Amino acid sequence: MERVLVTGASGFVAKHVIGQLLDAGYAVRGTVRGQSKVPGIWAAVSALAPGREAGLELVVADLLDDDGWAAAMEGVSAVMHVAAAIVAVEPKDPDVVVRPAVEGTERVLAFAEAAGVKRVIMTSSIATVGYGLGHERGVRRYTEADFTDLDGMRRSWAYCIGKTRAERAAWGYAELHDMALTTIHPGAILGPATDKDTSISLGLVTGLLDGSTPALARIGFAIIDVRDVAAMHVAALQKPESIGHRYLCTGPYRTFEQVAEVLRSAYPGYPITRRAVPDWLIRIISLLGGPTRQIVNDIGNEKHFDGSKGEALLGRDYRTVEDAILSAAESAIRMGLVKVKTG
Structure with missing residues (x-):
């Protein structure tokens, strides 16, 4: 049975990737930083690939430490590098996010190369595509040909810096070492949670449902369902023509x-705000850091991302945005992640 290594196995996307790989007949080895989130991974696998739990092995390996990576790569035919450091609030020290992204990617690729593993699918982001390119107002459409220019960004954003530098490093490494790399660039990831340890992106939905989002910023999202993100990773693995592509x-x-x-x-009984927050207030608040720092680059403009190349790789249309939103809400409510209900 072909074995695939999935980094960051406790993540929202990684759990769905693992489930779909197991369901497709692969053996999976997943990396975790410690044991605290392991029960959530098993819960996810039981929900997503029932009866295939025996195909999953979990090992300890940290993106910022060499220990464990050589053993993790043994007997592996491909690596899906999904792990990332994601925080809800912009950190005072960007290296909290940037170091795991860049050094972690370099470490994973180096140990893959040392083990003779040449096939890598890497989870990147639209953050590496649509920023620093002079778009401050109005509507603009982006494709895989666009690449974020960090020097052109007016306001720093650690996640964007880390993801962009990590992807640049990955493509450079792949070219130098003849590695078969594919990168996947999701937008705002919603869809069904498999356990209570969910992603920050689901906070977009839970914050509205429980009333903890007090007002709506004038921003938008290129939303994608986590099940489609996972399916694209598997499709990239199974289709050699994806090698060398974003x-x-x-x-x-x-x-x-x-x-x-x-x-x-x-959900008409939930306290979902109708209040809007003006752009100028977001810009002022963002100077203090916090969550607004992560959205200020998108205030006042529309970023549309052309996902048609990804749909062609999947061989089908994406799930609808509404399905992604509502399946996220249903699972969050069912798991008790939304505490407040009125009406």
């Missing part, structure tokens, strides 16, 4: 208000 994994653009309206229609 793939946007993004659905249609939806404003924050449009996301809220989908939830209002489905």
Whole structure:
């Protein structure tokens, strides 16, 4: 049975990737930093690939430490580098996010190369595509040909810096060492949670449902369902023609208000705000750091990402944005992640 290494096995995307790999008949070895999140991984596997739990092995390996990586690569035919450091609030020290992204990617590729593993699928982001390119107002459409220019960004963003530098490093390493690399670039990832340890992106939905999001910023999202993100990783592995390519994994653009309206229609008893926050206030608050620092680059403009190349790789259309939103909401409510309900 072909074995695939999945880094960051406790992550939202990684759990779905592992489930789909197991369901497709692969053996999977997943890396974790410690044991605390292991129960959530097994819960996810039981939900996503029931009866195939025996195909999963978990090992300890940290993106910032060499220990464990040589053993993790033994007997592996391909690596899916999904692990990333994601924080809800912009850190005072960007290296909290940037170091695991860049050094972690370099470490994973180096140990893969040492073990003779040449096939790598890497989870990147639209953050490496649509920033620092002079788009401050209005509507712009991006494709895989676009690459974020960190020097052109007016406001720093650690996640964007880390992802962009990591992808640049990966392509450079792949060229130098003749590595068969594919990168997948999701937008805002929603869809069903498999356990209570979910992603920060699901906070977009839970924050609206429980009323903890007090107002709606004038921003939008290229939303994609986590099941499609995972499916694209598997499709890239199975289709050699994906080697050397970047793939946007993004659905249609939806404003924050449009996301809220989908939830209002489905869950009329929940305290979903209608209040809007002006752009100038977001820009002022962002100077203090916090969550607004991570969205200020998107205030006042629309970034549309052409996901058609990714759909062609999948061989089908993406799930609808509404499905991604509502399946995220349903699972969050069912698992008790949304605590407040009125009406």
